[in-house]
Amino acid sequence: MNPLQKLLPNIDDWGEIGRACIDTLLMLGGSLLLTVLIGLPLGVLLYLTGKGQLRPMPKLYAVTSLLVNILRSVPFIILMIVLMPVTYFLVGTKLGIRGAIPPLVIGAAPFFARLVETALREVQQGVIEASQAMGASLWQIVRHVLLPEARGGLFAGITVTAIALVGYTAMGGAIGSGGLGDLAYRYGYLSYKSDYMLVTVVLLIVLVQLLQMLGDRIVTRYKRH
Amino acid sequence: MRLSPEGHISAVIRFVDVHKSYRVDGRDIPALQPFSLDIADGEVFGIIGLSGAGKSTLIRLVNLLERPSGGTIFVGDTEMTALAEPALRAQRRRIGMIFQHFNLLASQTVADNVAFPMRLAGEHSASVLRARVDELLARVGLSTHADKYPSQLSGGQKQRVGIARALANRPSILLCDEATSALDPQTTASVLELLAEINRELELTIVLITHEMDVVRRVCDRVAVLDAGVIVERGAVADVFLHPQHDTTRRFVNEALPEEAASELAPFAQVPGRILRLSFRGDTTLTPALGRVARDTGIDFNILAGRIDRIKNLPYGQLTLAVQGERVDVAMAALREAGIEIEELPR
Numbered sequence: 384m385n386p387l388q389k390l391l392p393n394i395d396d397w398g399e400i401g402r403a404c405i406d407t408l409l410m411l412g413g414s415l416l417l418t419v420l421i422g423l424p425l426g427v428l429l430y431l432t433g434k435g436q437l438r439p440m441p442k443l444y445a446v447t448s449l450l451v452n453i454l455r456s457v458p459f460i461i462l463m464i465v466l467m468p469v470t471y472f473l474v475g476t477k478l479g480i481r482g483a484i485p486p487l488v489i490g491a492a493p494f495f496a497r498l499v500e501t502a503l504r505e506v507q508q509g510v511i512e513a514s515q516a517m518g519a520s521l522w523q524i525v526r527h528v529l530l531p532e533a534r535g536g537l538f539a540g541i542t543v544t545a546i547a548l549v550g551y552t553a554m555g556g557a558i559g560s561g562g563l564g565d566l567a568y569r570y571g572y573l574s575y576k577s578d579y580m581l582v583t584v585v586l587l588i589v590l591v592q593l594l595q596m597l598g599d600r601i602v603t604r605y606k607r608h
Numbered sequence: 609m610r611l612s613p614e615g616h617i618s619a620v621i622r623f624v625d626v627h628k629s630y631r632v633d634g635r636d637i638p639a640l641q642p643f644s645l646d647i648a649d650g651e652v653f654g655i656i657g658l659s660g661a662g663k664s665t666l667i668r669l670v671n672l673l674e675r676p677s678g679g680t681i682f683v684g685d686t687e688m689t690a691l692a693e694p695a696l697r698a699q700r701r702r703i704g705m706i707f708q709h710f711n712l713l714a715s716q717t718v719a720d721n722v723a724f725p726m727r728l729a730g731e732h733s734a735s736v737l738r739a740r741v742d743e744l745l746a747r748v749g750l751s752t753h754a755d756k757y758p759s760q761l762s763g764g765q766k767q768r769v770g771i772a773r774a775l776a777n778r779p780s781i782l783l784c785d786e787a788t789s790a791l792d793p794q795t796t797a798s799v800l801e802l803l804a805e806i807n808r809e810l811e812l813t814i815v816l817i818t819h820e821m822d823v824v825r826r827v828c829d830r831v832a833v834l835d836a837g838v839i840v841e842r843g844a845v846a847d848v849f850l851h852p853q854h855d856t857t858r859r860f861v862n863e864a865l866p867e868e869a870a871s872e873l874a875p876f877a878q879v880p881g882r883i884l885r886l887s888f889r890g891d892t893t894l895t896p897a898l899g900r901v902a903r904d905t906g907i908d909f910n911i912l913a914g915r916i917d918r919i920k921n922l923p924y925g926q927l928t929l930a931v932q933g934e935r936v937d938v939a940m941a942a943l944r945e946a947g948i949e950i951e952e953l954p955r
Contacts, residue, residue, distance in 0.1 A: 513711035516671055516783075517725040517773075518700035527728070531715045605715070 391578040393570070400566065400582060407562035407590070410480050410552045414487035415545050422492040422544070423537075425451070426499020427525055433500070437511070437521060451493040459490050459551050463558060483560035487551050495544045502536030503529050535606040542598025546591050553587060563587060619646035619682075620781060620813045621670055626679030628665055639665045641838045642679065652807050652814040652920075654824040654845070656860055657834030663817040666834065667783050670815060671703045672696060683781065701729050704774030708786035710766040712758040718745070718769050719754040725776045744772040748802060764795035771802060775810070782806070784816035788823060800827050804920075821864035825849060825919050833857045846919045850887045850926065850949070865915065865926075879910060881932035884940070887949040888916075888925040897946035898927070905942065907933035928953070 394400070425447070431437050432444040457465070463486040467477050470485040506529055514528045530537070556564025563583045571580030627642040640662045647653045657663040668674040669681055672688050681688045686699055712721050722744050723737045731737060745751045748768040758766055767787060774782055784803065788796040804827045807814050818824060824831050824845055832842040835856040841848060852858045886898070893916060902909060914927040931939070940950050 507709075507711065509707055509709050509711040510713060512673060513705065513707060514724075514728070516673060516700060516703070516705040517728055517777075518697040519728050520697060523728055527724070528713065532713060534715060 393576040403566040417488040418491040422495030425496035429500040430503040454493040483555045498540030502533040506532045620649040621647040622682040624680045651829040654828035654831040655817045661834040662837045704779040705783040706770040821860040879930040881930040883953040885951045892947040893923045905935040905939040
């Protein structure tokens with residue numbers, strides 16, 4: 384018996400842990416991609432239609448803002464259950480990686496949109512005015528001024544969102560979405576195999592650390608200028 | 609400044625009965641009282657005023673970053689106030705603008721900042737952009753800084769990048785929004801020199817706003833003085849500078865001439881004789897008229913204050929004298945004859 388087995392006596396299938404890791408990464412990657420694709424335009428919309436901004440539209444802003452706030456105020460575990468019919472409609476299953484992605488995205492995109500809005504507000508008003516003076520259209524301002532100038536803040540937002548998503552994917556385990564959370568829940572909680580719990584927690588910590596380090600590295604790279 | 613064949617000033621920017629107010633909490637707060645103003649092709653036109661006088665609003669009316677509440681604004685033959693959004697954007701590309709805080713893109717290199725307005729205008733050929741950027745950076749003296757980022761430059765260098773960027777699309781007008789207010793005196797001087805050079809060599813019309821009379825004195829041909837949303841005085845810089853009419857103008861002039869301000873406070877009552885202020889302009893500054901007239905008419909004079917300087921390229925001098933003698937009026941006539949302007953100051 385090697386020392387690792389002594390420490391973790393119940394773990395007989397490392398392959399299963401490996402598969403769970405891959406599942407978590409797939410859920411994370413897929414949901415992060417979709418979250419950015421949906422949250423970025425939503426954040427730009429919030430920014431542009433806000434009071435005193437480039438296209439102030441108080442009503443549209445109020446509605447979008449309310450919707451974002453509602454989705455953000457529902458705890459993710461509840462949101463997942465509430466969204467089950469929607470999930471089934473969208474991907475044809477409530478389970479597994481596919482079943483996990485719609486609630487993950489719907490939970491994280493409004494969160495990310497707010498971070499995008501905040502990051503865009505950090506862009507100096509004067510730079511926007513200068514580009515207007517140069518004859519830039521709204522689209523050119525968004526594409527060539529706002530997004531590049533805010534990219535440090537945007538990458539910081541993506542990092543924070545990715546880490547929140549790691550937590551969400553783990554919660555998804557409770558209702559059968561697979562991945563490390565599912566493993567911890569089934570073995571660690573339901574079967575009292577606490578060594579599974581330990582391994583899962585360590586893996587999650589490592590994952591979050593890696594994400595934070597990667598994110599920080601990208602942010603510093605862009606913040607330097 | 610260029611004249612039309614009939615000898616009229618050809619205006620490149622015209623404000624006709626323009627006014628502007630802001631709506632704050634349901635009430636209209638006036639920022640600029642109704643005014644009309646012509647800015648001539650090729651001149652450097654200064655607008656001076658304290659903060660809150662409305663000068664940044666006024667300069668933003670030219671490219672319609674601020675829309676007037678009423679009135680018409682022409683740039684060249686185009687009625688700016690009648691343009692729809694796409695046509696307005698096209699016009700704005702013909703009007704360069706530089707800013708107090710430079711407003712460069714922090715995420716882009718110097719070269720990309722300068723190329724930015726050309727890219728916005730649809731120029732994407734790398735060789736065309738490169739050539740034009742090189743030419744512009746050479747003009748502003750930053751050829752070796754093309755690949756740096758704005759954060760690596762000094763304030764003066766950033767403003768030079770701003771100027772290069774503003775010139776990229778070969779505008780006919782350059783708007784300067786407090787362009788030197790964030791710079792130290794030496795850097796201010798070199799940036800103003802660059803602006804004057806651009807005005808001369810590219811025959812570009814420059815409109816600048818400032819709160820420093822010294823900036824006006826160094827580069828402007830004409831000036832308008834703005835006080836609480838009203839243009840209280842306007843004219844050739846030498847006229848306004850040597851003979852300010854309005855209190856606000858006097859305050860600005862005195863700021864630029866500290867000696868003069870002190871002499872205003874001097875106890876004239878203790879000096880015998882009449883107090884005269886002599887203004888010399890151009891060649892009269894260099895002729896020894898005062899000594900000759902004094903000898904011929906037998907007057908005595910005592911110099912209370914004086915200075916010699918330049919207004920743009922025009923040398924000028926101003927002397928405040930206490931004059932005694934029987935033939936003071938004859939002397940004054942002789943001095944006027946010699947092209948010297950004389951004001952008698954109240955004692």
